[in-house]
Amino acid sequence: MHQDLxxxxxxxxxxxxxxxxxxxxxxxxxxxxxxxxxxLYLTGISGAGxxxxxxxxxxxxxxxxxxxxxxxxxxxxxxxxxxxxxxxxIGVAYQDFKLLPNRNVADNIAISMExxxxxxxxxxxxxxxxxxxxxLSKKYATLAGELSRGEQQRVAIARAVAHHPEILLADEPxxxxxxxxxxRVMSLFYQLNRQGCTLLIATHDKSLYRVGNRRIMxxxxxxxxxxxxxxxxxxxxxxxxxxxx
Amino acid sequence: MKSLSTILQHTGRNLLLTWKPxxxxxxxxxxxxxxxxxxxxxxxxxxxxxxEMGNDLxxxxxxxxxxxxxxxxxxxxxxxxxxxxERVVFVSSQEAYARFAKQLANDSEVLSGVPExxxxxxxxxxxxxSLDSLARIKRFSDYLETLPGALKVQYGKExxxxxxxxxxxxxIVIVLSGALLIITTTFMVxxxxxxxxxxxxxxxxxxxxxxxxxxxxxxxxxLEGALIGFCGxxxxxxxxxxLFRWIKLQxxxxxxxxxxxxxFLSWPVTTCIMLAATMLCxxxxxxxxxxxxxx
Numbered sequence: 346m347h348q349d350l351x352x353x354x355x356x357x358x359x360x361x362x363x364x365x366x367x368x369x370x371x372x373x374x375x376x377x378x379x380x381x382x383x384x385l386y387l388t389g390i391s392g393a394g395x396x397x398x399x400x401x402x403x404x405x406x407x408x409x410x411x412x413x414x415x416x417x418x419x420x421x422x423x424x425x426x427x428x429x430x431x432x433x434x435i436g437v438a439y440q441d442f443k444l445l446p447n448r449n450v451a452d453n454i455a456i457s458m459e460x461x462x463x464x465x466x467x468x469x470x471x472x473x474x475x476x477x478x479x480x481l482s483k484k485y486a487t488l489a490g491e492l493s494r495g496e497q498q499r500v501a502i503a504r505a506v507a508h509h510p511e512i513l514l515a516d517e518p519x520x521x522x523x524x525x526x527x528x529r530v531m532s533l534f535y536q537l538n539r540q541g542c543t544l545l546i547a548t549h550d551k552s553l554y555r556v557g558n559r560r561i562m563x564x565x566x567x568x569x570x571x572x573x574x575x576x577x578x579x580x581x582x583x584x585x586x587x588x589x590x
Numbered sequence: 591m592k593s594l595s596t597i598l599q600h601t602g603r604n605l606l607l608t609w610k611p612x613x614x615x616x617x618x619x620x621x622x623x624x625x626x627x628x629x630x631x632x633x634x635x636x637x638x639x640x641x642e643m644g645n646d647l648x649x650x651x652x653x654x655x656x657x658x659x660x661x662x663x664x665x666x667x668x669x670x671x672x673x674x675x676e677r678v679v680f681v682s683s684q685e686a687y688a689r690f691a692k693q694l695a696n697d698s699e700v701l702s703g704v705p706e707x708x709x710x711x712x713x714x715x716x717x718x719x720s721l722d723s724l725a726r727i728k729r730f731s732d733y734l735e736t737l738p739g740a741l742k743v744q745y746g747k748e749x750x751x752x753x754x755x756x757x758x759x760x761x762i763v764i765v766l767s768g769a770l771l772i773i774t775t776t777f778m779v780x781x782x783x784x785x786x787x788x789x790x791x792x793x794x795x796x797x798x799x800x801x802x803x804x805x806x807x808x809x810x811x812x813l814e815g816a817l818i819g820f821c822g823x824x825x826x827x828x829x830x831x832x833l834f835r836w837i838k839l840q841x842x843x844x845x846x847x848x849x850x851x852x853x854f855l856s857w858p859v860t861t862c863i864m865l866a867a868t869m870l871c872x873x874x875x876x877x878x879x880x881x882x883x884x885x
Contacts, residue, residue, distance in 0.1 A: 426804060428798075429798075429802060430801075432799060433801035445792065457800040460800055460801050460802040461801065462596065508800075
């Protein structure tokens with residue numbers, strides 16, 4: 346009897362904890378697996394540990410305990426010299442955007458492609474496409490510091506996806522966006538997912554994850570309340586852009 | 591090639607964004623190089639002066655009697671055993687008399703009735719024209735006094751001692767100014783780049799977060815340091831050359847520079863100074879970028 350093999354895990358956490366001195370436990374015994382090509386939501390109220398979890402996965406922070414395996418890298422054994430190999434496979438849309446205010450929008454987006462020495466023509470084309478998709482074409486040469494919060498958020502997302510990452514981690518990606526721009530961002534996310542990108546979206550916006558049948562993981566007080574098994578690509582279809590607009 | 595152009599582009603942008611502190615570093619490097627190379631130039635010319643003045647330097651060993659050829663050979667081999675010399679000349683009593691008479695010229699009649707062997711025979715030892723030879727001359731003299739039949743050894747002891755002291759002083763000054771150059775250059779460059787890094791910390795953090803390699807982040811800063819070191823040292827050498835020309839012009843008339851040579855540093859020396867300054871500045875940059883790369 347032929348049976349579909351589940352996609353291999355691309356993110357795997359086993360009993361991961363994170364402590365901050367003197368005695369703050371930000372995350373406690375987190376275990377879950379994300380399959381390659383999956384798109385899932387990480388929910389929870391502010392301070393639940395969503396951002397910390399994203400920081401651990403992108404190796405901005407080091408776990409205090411447990412095992413983290415991301416895109417084939419054992420993060421506990423990953424040294425500084427090799428960290429770029431992991432980060433080139435990951436795109437992160439940060440909650441605080443991390444834009445360079447004195448550089449223009451195009452430069453901000455291009456930075457993630459420049460570090461991997463992509464061709465200038467390819468970079469320019471990709472930047473234009475993304476700006477168009479996110480309704481920012483007119484802001485091409487505007488300094489990032491002069492943009493509204495919503496525009497800055499979209500630029501941060503564009504930068505995170507520009508280099509076609511294997512994994513996209515988005516921390517409250519629609520927190521400052523109106524319905525129309527939220528739909529544009531989600532449309533971009535679905536498109537990436539269809540292309541094989543694994544997405545982990547941290548949000549407390551219920552309107553994003555209530556529609557569709559994506560896996561939802563909930564964090565509360567640094568503990569994972571529900572994770573469930575990874576969903577295969579076949580049962581995670583159904584883009585919800587229409588519902589959102 | 592592509593990464594080189596990216597690195598150059600980043601270096602250019604860094605320099606444009608932080609030109610004020612860079613300018614300060616440039617002047618610090620220039621001054622350090624100027625101070626060091628000025629003392630080096632003085633030292634090198636002092637050596638020339640020593641070599642020129644050492645042209646007539648010789649040690650004269652007065653002997654109790656004219657040595658036969660076999661003994662002359664023995665003397666020669668003993669002298670060469672102690673040190674390499676330019677030449678050794680044996681002067682018999684008769685030759686010494688003839689020389690003396692020649693020196694007296696028209697007054698040579700005062701020698702009438704004086705026996706031709708009244709002057710002692712001697713060995714004239716001409717040391718090599720180098721500072722090391724000059725430094726060893728006292729020991730050489732002591733050695734020559736131990737030769738069999740030697741009555742007395744004569745040389746310009748006082749002049750040699752003064753010259754030797756002067757050269758020793760110059761050496762100390764060069765070592766100190768060299769150390770000053772190293773400390774100033776390294777610290778100035780390191781701290782300018784550290785300030786630059788601090789002001790651009792967010793950008794560098796971001797580069798690290800989007801997957802930039804250590805070299806991608808570090809290379810523009812290393813290049814920046816090396817460029818400042820190269821430009822600063824070139825400017826320092828040019829300033830020294832202008833100073834050299836000015837000094838030479840000022841003293842063209844008086845006899846000083848017509849008697850002793852006053853020359854500029856040779857190109858291998860200037861190249862070495864510039865390379866050293868460039869390397870030191872790059873080292874300062876390397877040291878400064880280390881903490882930021884551990885993000």
